[in-house]
Amino acid sequence: MSTQLAVAAQAILDHPLFGFGITLGAYQLxxxxxxxxxxxxxxxxxxxxxxxVGVLLLCGIDYAEYRQSVSMLSVFLGPATVALAVPLFLNLKRIRQLLWPILITLGVAGSLATALGIGLGWLLGADHVMQMTLLPKSVTSPIAMLVAEQLGGIAALAAVFVLITGVIGAICGPALLGLIGVRSPAARGLALGLTAHAVGTAQALQESEETGAFAALAMSLMGVASAIGVPLVMLLVL
Structure with missing residues (x-):
């Protein structure tokens, strides 16, 4: 009986959708x-x-196996990103009303979010490679990895910094915004989208549709601005 259970358990672990299932199950839980x-x-x-991570360690599954089993999730990444256009469209009138405040916020807050990361790294003695890796920490992972690689940073480590930034922003951001009296859905959404990118946008969508729409807009604009502006600025500076 124990042998049969062991065989059944191994069959489940070897199933190509095992990683897919535990990922969705873990997130839903x-x-x-x-x-x-x-x-x-x-x-x-x-x-x-x-x-x-706990399940993978417990089951003795390495990252390469897990990555292969969750490859299907990447298929849904594109549609999920495009679906952010829905709250944007529903709040298009409100976005037009606040166009100039949005652009000013993007310029000021986006520049500060980028500069503070590299500035803090410099103060703590980080070398040039690490500074370039930290630079795109406030944009979504694919763009951050590309920008970091272009600037001589480490793409894989940039993705880690992006994840850490997003999680910390989603955890601390709403409470901090509430503490300083920010109640406007538009302002909260812009703040979360600019600083915590996709994770912050997911958090904003849980607050309200309007908050999520402005977070998605901020995340998108920040990504485009960083992909184009950061390499140009660093080229001029260096």
Missing amino acids: ALALFERTRWVFLQPVLLSMTLV
Whole structure:
């Protein structure tokens, strides 16, 4: 009987959709716990990532196997990103009303978010490679990896910094905005999208549709501005 159970368990672990299943299951569990408790340290992305890592270590599955089994998730990444256009369209009138404040916020806050990261790294003695890796920490991973690689940084490590930035922003951002009295959905969305990119946008969508729309807009504009502006600025500076 034990042999049969072992064979069945191994068959489940070797199934090509095992990683896909534990990833979705972990996120749904994390999301349910967060919605029930609203504890900031149960932020869904952080908790689900921890759960998946724990399962992989427990089952002895290496990253290469896991990555292959979740390759199907990348198929949904494009449609999920495009779907952010829906809240943008529904709030298009509001976005037009606030066009200039949005652009000014992007210029000022986006520049500060970029400069503070590299400035803090410089103060702490980080070398040039690490500074270039930290530079695009406030944009979504694909753009951050590309920008970091262009500037001589480490693309894989840039993705880690992006993830850490997003999780911290999603955990601390809403509470901090509430503490300083920011109640406007547009302002909250812009702040979360600019600083915490995709993870912040997911958090903003849980607050309201309008907050999510402005977060998606900020994330998109920040990504485009960083992909074009950061390499040009660094080329002039260096």
